[in-house]
Each structure stands twice: as C-alpha cells, then as structure tokens.
Amino acid sequence: MSIDYKKELETAAKSMILVHEPDILIKIIARTIMQKAKVSHAGILLHEKDRDTYILTVSRGPLGLKIPKGFARMDADNPLIRFFRERKDKQIFGDGAIISEKAKRILRRRLPPALKKLLKGTLYQMEIFAAEVAIASYFRNDLLGILLLGRKTKGKKFSQDEIDFFVALASDVAMAIRNARLFKDLQLELEKEHRLFLNTTIALAAAIDAKDHYTHGHTARVTSLSLEIARTLSRKNNKKLNEKFLEYLHISSLLHDIGKIGIPEVILNKEGPLSPEERNKMEGHPALGANILKSIPELGEAILGVKYHHERYDGSGYPQGLKKDQIPLIASIISVADTFDAMTTDRPYRRALNKDGAIEEIKRSGGKQFDPKVVSALVKLYREGKI
Amino acid sequence: MSIDYKKELETAAKSMILVHEPDILIKIIARTIMQKAKVSHAGILLHEKDRDTYILTVSRGPLGLKIPKGFARMDADNPLIRFFRERKDKQIFGDGAIISEKAKRILRRRLPPALKKLLKGTLYQMEIFAAEVAIASYFRNDLLGILLLGRKTKGKKFSQDEIDFFVALASDVAMAIRNARLFKDLQLELEKEHRLFLNTTIALAAAIDAKDHYTHGHTARVTSLSLEIARTLSRKNNKKLNEKFLEYLHISSLLHDIGKIGIPEVILNKEGPLSPEERNKMEGHPALGANILKSIPELGEAILGVKYHHERYDGSGYPQGLKKDQIPLIASIISVADTFDAMTTDRPYRRALNKDGAIEEIKRSGGKQFDPKVVSALVKLYREGKI
Numbered sequence: 132m133s134i135d136y137k138k139e140l141e142t143a144a145k146s147m148i149l150v151h152e153p154d155i156l157i158k159i160i161a162r163t164i165m166q167k168a169k170v171s172h173a174g175i176l177l178h179e180k181d182r183d184t185y186i187l188t189v190s191r192g193p194l195g196l197k198i199p200k201g202f203a204r205m206d207a208d209n210p211l212i213r214f215f216r217e218r219k220d221k222q223i224f225g226d227g228a229i230i231s232e233k234a235k236r237i238l239r240r241r242l243p244p245a246l247k248k249l250l251k252g253t254l255y256q257m258e259i260f261a262a263e264v265a266i267a268s269y270f271r272n273d274l275l276g277i278l279l280l281g282r283k284t285k286g287k288k289f290s291q292d293e294i295d296f297f298v299a300l301a302s303d304v305a306m307a308i309r310n311a312r313l314f315k316d317l318q319l320e321l322e323k324e325h326r327l328f329l330n331t332t333i334a335l336a337a338a339i340d341a342k343d344h345y346t347h348g349h350t351a352r353v354t355s356l357s358l359e360i361a362r363t364l365s366r367k368n369n370k371k372l373n374e375k376f377l378e379y380l381h382i383s384s385l386l387h388d389i390g391k392i393g394i395p396e397v398i399l400n401k402e403g404p405l406s407p408e409e410r411n412k413m414e415g416h417p418a419l420g421a422n423i424l425k426s427i428p429e430l431g432e433a434i435l436g437v438k439y440h441h442e443r444y445d446g447s448g449y450p451q452g453l454k455k456d457q458i459p460l461i462a463s464i465i466s467v468a469d470t471f472d473a474m475t476t477d478r479p480y481r482r483a484l485n486k487d488g489a490i491e492e493i494k495r496s497g498g499k500q501f502d503p504k505v506v507s508a509l510v511k512l513y514r515e516g517k518i
Numbered sequence: 519m520s521i522d523y524k525k526e527l528e529t530a531a532k533s534m535i536l537v538h539e540p541d542i543l544i545k546i547i548a549r550t551i552m553q554k555a556k557v558s559h560a561g562i563l564l565h566e567k568d569r570d571t572y573i574l575t576v577s578r579g580p581l582g583l584k585i586p587k588g589f590a591r592m593d594a595d596n597p598l599i600r601f602f603r604e605r606k607d608k609q610i611f612g613d614g615a616i617i618s619e620k621a622k623r624i625l626r627r628r629l630p631p632a633l634k635k636l637l638k639g640t641l642y643q644m645e646i647f648a649a650e651v652a653i654a655s656y657f658r659n660d661l662l663g664i665l666l667l668g669r670k671t672k673g674k675k676f677s678q679d680e681i682d683f684f685v686a687l688a689s690d691v692a693m694a695i696r697n698a699r700l701f702k703d704l705q706l707e708l709e710k711e712h713r714l715f716l717n718t719t720i721a722l723a724a725a726i727d728a729k730d731h732y733t734h735g736h737t738a739r740v741t742s743l744s745l746e747i748a749r750t751l752s753r754k755n756n757k758k759l760n761e762k763f764l765e766y767l768h769i770s771s772l773l774h775d776i777g778k779i780g781i782p783e784v785i786l787n788k789e790g791p792l793s794p795e796e797r798n799k800m801e802g803h804p805a806l807g808a809n810i811l812k813s814i815p816e817l818g819e820a821i822l823g824v825k826y827h828h829e830r831y832d833g834s835g836y837p838q839g840l841k842k843d844q845i846p847l848i849a850s851i852i853s854v855a856d857t858f859d860a861m862t863t864d865r866p867y868r869r870a871l872n873k874d875g876a877i878e879e880i881k882r883s884g885g886k887q888f889d890p891k892v893v894s895a896l897v898k899l900y901r902e903g904k905i
Contacts, residue, residue: 148535148693151700306535313538314701321708327816328715335722338779338810392725396783423725429714 136167137296143167144300147307151314160304161191164278168293171281174260176205177308178275183207185277187260203260210252215267215274219246227298229265230289231257264289266297268305275305329381336385339392343399349472350385356468357384359517363508364464376432380461383436387465390420390437404480417441418450436461440469443500455502463502467493467509470501471518486513523554524683530554531687534694538701547691548578551665555680558668561647563592564695565662570594572664574647590647597639602654602661606636614685616652617676618644651676653684655692662692716768723772726779730786736859741771743855746904750895751851763819767848770823774852777807777824791867804828805837823848827856830887842889850889854880854896857887858905873900 143163150156157175165173174190187203205212211229214220220227223237234254238247257265262279269275278301283289336350343349361380365372391399394416398409405413421438424430439462442448444455474489484492490513497506512518530550537543544562552560561577574590592599598616601607607614610624621641625634644652649666656662665688670676723737730736748767752759778786781803785796792800808825811817826849829835831842861876871879877900884893899905 145690145693148697149700303532306532310535310697313536314704317701317704317708321704321711323816324708324711324715327814328711328718330814330816331715331719331811334810334814335776335779338776342779389722389725392722392729392779423721424718427714427717427721429710429717 136169140164140167140296140300141303144303144307147304148310150307151311151318153308153311153315156307156311157189158191160307161189164280164300165191168280168297169284170263171284172261173281174262174279176203176277176279178273185209185212188276205256209256210249211256211265211277212274214249214253215265215277217249219249220267222246223250225291225294227267227269227301228294229253229257230294231263232288264294264297266294266301268301268308270302270305270309275309276301278304329385332382332385336389339389342396343388343391349476350388352472353387353465353468354381354384356471356518357381357464359512360464360468360505360508363511364504367508367511376461379430379432380436380464382430383433383461384465384468386420386424386433387437387440387469388416388420389423390416390418392423393419414441414449432459432461435459436465438462440465442466444497444502445499448500458502460502460505463505467501467505471509486518523556527551527554527683527687528690531690531694534691535697537694538698538705540695540698540702543694543698544576545578547694548576551667551684551687552578555667555684556671557650558671559648560668561649561666563590563664563666565660572596572599575663592643596643597636598643598652598664599661601636601640602652602664604636606633607654609633610637612678612681614654614656614688615681616640616644617681618650619675651681651684653681653688655688655695657689657692657696662695665691716772719769719772723776726776729783730775730778736863737772737775739859740774740852740855741768743858743905744768744771744851746899747851747855747892747895750898751891754895754898763848766817766819767823767851769817770820770848771852771855773807773811773820774824774827774856775803775807776810777803777805779810780806801828801836819846819848822846823852825849827852829853831889832886835887845889847889847892850892854888854892858896873905 140163143159147156147160150159157177161173161175164170172191175188176185177188178185183206185205207213207216214229215227220229224230224233231254234250238250238254242250257263257279260279261281263282264280266278266280267274267276268278278297280289280297333351337348340347340350357380358377361372361377394412398405398412401409417438417440421434424434424437427434436459438450439453439458442451442453442458442462443466444458444463446452446454471489471493474484474492475486477483490510493501493506494510497503509518527550530546534543534547537546544564548560548562551557559578562575563572564575565572570593572592594600594603601616602614607616611617611620618641621637621644625637625641629637644650644666647666648668650669651667653665653667654661654663655665665684667676667684720738724735727734727737744767745764748759748764781800785792785799788796804825804827808821811821811824814821823846825837826840826845829838829840829845829849830853831845831850833839833841858876858880861871861879862873864870877897880888880893881897884890896905
C-alpha cells in the first residue's frame with residue numbers, strides 16, 4: 132500500500148477513543164489529518180441534533196476556509212447534506228465520499244435532472260469551503276458529520292486508495308466523537324446532580340439556621356472555615372486529607388447542626404440560661420442529627436462530623452465522651468470552626484469577642500477542648516490573614 | 519491477505535467502543551473472536567486494579583476451559599503475568615504474544631536459567647487453560663488483560679499473520695474495555711450522587727415533618743401518591759409526563775412543605791382553630807418554601823409544585839389565586855395528593871375520614887378546588903385498588 136501515513140493516522144484514530152472532551156477531540160482529529168495527510172486545509176461539519184443542522188466546528192490549515200468557523204451552518208435541505216443523507220454518494224462515487232474533480236466530469240455527462248441539480252448544488256457548497264474532497268461520517272444510518280479536505284500540498288491528486296482510507300477513518304472518527312459526546316453528557320449530568328445536592332442542602336441548612344435567631348449565616352461560615360482549616364492541614368501533612376475527605380467535610384459542616392430541627396424553638400431561642408433539662412435537650416442535637424442521616428450510606432464519614440462535633444479532646448464532651456484520637460478528624464475540625472464562629476458572633480448570654488480574643492481563647496483550650504493540630508492550623512490561617 | 523475474518527473482526531472491534539457495559543462488552547468480544555476466528559475456545563483474563571490481580575472474566579467455547587470462570591485468579595507474581603509485564607514477549611515471540619508450540623521448541627534450546635524457568639512456568643499456566651496462544655492487551659504500558667485462545671477448530675496452526683492481527687485487535691479491545699469501565703464508573707457515580715440527593719432530601723423532609731405533630735409520614739405518603747397519580751395520567755395522556763417531569767414531581771412533593779420550617783411551632787401544633795393572623799402565617803408556607811429554594815436552578819419545575827400546591831382550580835387559593843390552566847400540573851397533582859392524605863389522617867380539629875369518604879369529597883370538589891383530570895386519575899387509582 133502506497134499511503135505511508137496510514138498506520139500513523141489509524142493509531143491516532145484509535146487513541147482518540149479515550150479523549151472524552153469532544154472539542155479537544157475534534158481539534159486533534161483535524162490537525163492530525165491535515166499534518167499527516169498533507170492537505171492544504173481541513174474542516175469538519177458536525178451535526179447538532181437539537182436543531183438538525185450541521186455546523187463548521189473546526190477549520191485548520193494555513194490557507195484556511197473561505198468562511199470563518201462558527202459562521203457556516205448547513206440545514207437539512209442544503210444540497211451537500213441532502214446528497215449524503217440520500218446516499219447519492221453510493222450511486223456516484225462509492226461509499227461515503229464526494230470528489231470534486233470527478234463530480235465536474237460527471238456533470239458533463241447525461242444525468243437525471245434532479246440528480247444533476249443536486250450534484251451542482253453540492254459542488255457549489257464544496258467550492259465555498261474550497262474543498263477538493265468531502266467525506267461523510269456515518270454512525271449506523273445517521274450522518275454525524277462531514278470532513279472537508281482542501282488540496283494536497285504537493286499538488287498531487289487524491290488516489291482512490293486514499294479516499295477509501297479516509298472513508299474508513301471517518302467512521303472511526305464518528306464513533307469517537309459520539310463516544311466523547313456521550314461521556315461529556317454524563318459528566319455534565321453528574322456535575323448538575325452534585326450542584327443540586329449541595330445547593331439543596333445549603334438552602335435547607337440555611338432555613339434551619341434561620342430558626343435559631345442568633346445563628347444567622349452560622350452554617351455557611353462554619354463550612355467555609357472548616358474547609359480552610361482542612362486545606363491548611365493538608366499542606367502541612369497530606370496524610371488522609373484527599374479530595375474525598377474534603378467533600379465529606381463540606382457536607383458534614385453544612386449538616387452539622389441539622390439535629391437542631393428537633394429542638395423546641397423555646398429552648399433554641401431562650402434569652403436566659405438553660406435549665407438542666409433544657410440543656411440536656413439542647414445537647415441532644417448532635418446525636419439527633421446523626422440519627423436523621425443514619426440511613427444514608429452515601430454520606431459516609433460526613434455523619435461522624437455531625438455526631439461528634441461536640442466531643443472534647445480531653446473526653447469531657449458529648450454525646451459519647453470520646454478522647455483524643457478516638458474523635459474523628461472531621462469532627463475535630465468542625466468543632467474548632469463552630470466554636471470560633473460562635474465566639475465571634477453575639478449570643479443571647481454574651482457579646483461577641485473580637486477575632487484576636489477568640490484565637491487566644493481557642494489556643495488556651497488546645498489539648499483540653501480541641502485537637503492541638505487543628506488549633507495550630509486555625510492559628511496559621513489567622514496569622515496569614517486568611518480569616 | 520489470507521485471513522478472511524479480519525475485516526469482520528475489525529468492524530466488530532470498532533463498534534465495541536459504543537458498548538458501555540463492560541461485562542456485556544467482554545462477552546461480545548470473546549464470542550466474536552471464537553466464532554470468527556474459529557477457535558475451540560477463548561478466555562479473557564482481566565486486570566482488577568484494587569487487588570492487582572487478573573481474573574478469568576469470561577470463558578467461551580464448546581470445549582470450555584479446564585477451570586470454571588471466576589475461580590481462576592492470577593496475581594502479579596504468576597509466571598504468565600510476569601512474562602508479559604516484564605515484556606519477555608518482545609524478546610522471544612515478538613510483540614504481545616506467546617505461542618505454546620513455539621515456546622516448547624525454544625525450551626529445548628539454551629536459555630538463561632531465570633528466563634527458562636519463567637517460560638516453563640508460563641507454559642504450565644497456559645496448559646491449565648488449554649491455551650495454544652496468549653495475547654496481551656496493553657494500554658500504554660499497563661497490562662490490562664490477556665486473551666487466551668484454544669486450538670483452531672479445523673486442526674490448522676495459527677499463522678504469524680493471524681497472531682499479528684490478534685495482537686492489534688487486543689489493543690483495540692483494551693481501549694474499548696477501558697473506555698467502558700470509565701463510562702461505567704461515571705454512571706455509578708451519577709447514580710450514587712442521585713441517591714445521595716434524594717436520600718438527604720427525604721431525611722430532611724421527614725425531620726421537618728416530625729416538627730408538625732400531626733403529620734408524621736405525611737411527606738412520604740404525598741410523594742408516593744403524587745407519583746402514582748402522574749403515572750396514571752401518563753397512561754391516559756402521555757403528553758408532557760416524561761421521565762424528567764416525574765423526577766421534578768418526586769423532588770417537588772418531597773419538598774412541598776419545606777416552608778413550614780419557617781412557621782412557629784406554636785402555630786404548627788396549635789390544638790384549637792387558628793386566629794386570622796396565625797392562619798395568615800400558616801398560609802405563607804408555600805411562598806416561603808419557594809423562596810428557600812429559589813436560588814437552585816437545577817430544581818427547575820419542582821419549585822412550581824412547592825409554590826402553588828395550595829392554589830385552587832376556581833382561583834380561590836393562595837399565594838397567587840391562580841386559576842385552571844394557570845396552575846402548573848405539578849402543583850395540581852401535589853394539591854390532590856396532599857388533600858387526600860390530610861383527609862385520611864387525624865388532625866387536631868377533626869378525625870380522619872375513611873378512603874371512601876375522602877374520594878367522594880375530592881370528587882365533589884373537582885372543578886372547584888381541584889383540576890378535574892387529576893381528580894379522575896385519583897379516582898381511577900382508587901377503583902383499581904391501588905390506594
């Protein structure tokens with residue numbers, strides 16, 4: 132076989148399968164074809180399903196196409212599109228290709244008038260793009276796209292062998308593009324679903340926040356501070372604090388006070404000190420929160436942060452009186468962030484401290500109430516002016 | 519070229535790219551190879567990343583392999599695996615293949631002792647699987663899997679041409695399998711994210727339900743009844759009620775009373791009749807709910823169900839007094855389901871009706887309080903014994 136670039140192009144086409152970003156994939160394809168096959172320029176018209184139209188998605192080459200990319204759009208009634216969709220290519224040129232030179236010769240011969248008119252129109256469309264050859268990409272019977280090729284750079288003509296090869300290549304490319312689009316769609320859906328989950332959780336957490344008159348915006352602040360602390364810990368010691376952990380921490384800090392939904396409003400909003408019985412109810416909120424969420428396995432570690440964010444490093448916290456390393460890191464982080472935010476906002480029983488005072492008090496409680504490594508991450512953040 | 523099945527197999531390998539279910543893909547591959555290449559049997563060992571082990575995933579053919587599928591597992595120190603991973607195939611057989619007959623001949627020759635031992639071990643492994651040929655699937659430098667082929671059915675030997683072709687095919691297959699696995703992983707992640715969203719919403723809605731002493735389980739019942747009504751409407755008139763609508767309805771009915779989070783508990787749980795001012799607050803819950811959710815574009819139509827589930831067909835509802843077709847279908851459905859559930863459970867001000875009585879009352883209110891087509895779907899469900 133005389134086509135020396137064939138193997139290279141085939142290999143390139145195969146590895147395209149794992150490029151899951153359609154735009155990048157299409158650019159790679161156009162550039163590869165142009166370079167390897169040594170044509171003056173190459174363009175790809177791609178089908179847009181929603182509007183049943185074909186758009187010039189990419190256009191490569193020193194000569195360039197006559198029409199700027201993005202401007203060219205061909206509807207289903209365009210002769211070039213109709214020619215391929217009605218499979219006139221099979222009838223005249225052999226499967227999947229139109230060769231302009233051959234088309235011109237054929238036009239001089241006797242043809243059925245309708246076909247002659249269609250071929251003329253098709254040729255005119257190819258001239259607009261300065262295309263010598265048009266190659267169709269089919270997936271099953273759908274025309275997914277059209278590859279347009281300019282002149283060969285060394286002035287040679289395209290051989291039938293080359294045309295056949297391009298037709299085979301076009302079907303690989305169609306498959307790769309379709310695969311990439313399916314992948315992309317799935318990825319976008321995943322992102323959408325994730326935003327839906329986070330935003331709904333944020334909205335509900337804010338609504339629950341609003342019930343406690345003194346904690347307006349508390350959840351949002353605790354969440355962002357928790358994440359800042361975790362990132363600081365990550366930089367100092369990247370053990371365990373991977374993306375997954377950060378995601379659980381995000382969810383957990385959003386939901387940390389969810390159990391307050393079960394505390395009567397008269398207790399939540401009481402101005403004076405709580406009676407022992409009231410205090411008892413109030414201190415039930417972490418366990419209550421964990422109980423609300425316990426049937427959701429996908430929340431994983433996030434539930435531990437809800438359940439244990441009122442444990443204390445010295446074992447004097449609730450609900451279980453866990454000590455030191457028994458307390459999950461996720462809970463230790465929320466505990467410090469929660470306390471810092473409580474100290475720096477007004478509460479029924481006292482005025483807010485300034486940040487300096489709050490940091491000092493939390494530092495003094497390191498090793499008693501708080502995990503010292505989390506405290507030192509908070510202090511670092513403060514010194515760096517990040518909080 | 520003498521291999522008549524080549525083109526068929528190549529085409530099959532290409533279309534594999536769009537099979538995104540790894541298990542199905544692997545079965546198709548094994549069956550296709552067995553049939554087209556006419557070998558007695560074929561098996562595929564696939565890499566399992568977590569445990570760095572290779573498992574006999576599929577085994578096809580009338581003869582079958584000597585070891586049942588799923589039982590065979592080869593760790594990284596297995597001679598066959600080591601042979602390919604250390605790329606001894608390149609050294610002895612040419613890229614990516616081991617041919618048992620050739621291996622036996624080579625063993626009689628002088629070889630470095632370590633290599634001789636490894637090759638012997640490799641051959642023994644192939645005998646266990648009754649494999650004449652082993653073909654490696656690499657992706658970049660990772661050994662993704664091994665294709666094992668039995669004897670050719672017509673007693674012929676494998677030609678070098680055939681081996682070369684199988685090696686090329688194996689790399690296509692590796693790519694297709696990898697693509698399918700990436701796809702599958704993404705799909706599983708999407709499902710997980712969707713469950714996370716639904717379950718968290720369900721848990722929070724139930725917690726809010728629990729605040730209103732009289733509505734235990736209300737949200738869950740309204741949700742399932744709304745979906746039943748929608749499916750019944752779909753059967754009668756499939757306009758508009760697609761999967762997307764059902765999903766929005768699911769979310770919307772879960773969240774329909776979310777605004778109650780902003781209603782004081784003393785009003786929610788009051789035993790006697792509400793004062794005009796209290797009633798006013800209570801009737802603010804649909805608008806409040808919509809307000810909580812308004813910043814979440816992904817909720818789409820679901821917000822309309824929250825906002826308008828207390829509108830009435832004759833325009834006498836709240837918050838906006840919408841009439842007839844002005845009321846979104848999603849809200850009309852929740853309205854009927856909500857009322858039916860309220861009627862059939864005890865409330866502070868009255869005992870529950872039985873289902874019969876509730877259906878009669880709702881029928882009487884069709885065209886006044888309720889959209890008649892939704893009422894008739896409810897009645898249909900009741901007659902069919904589904905509620």
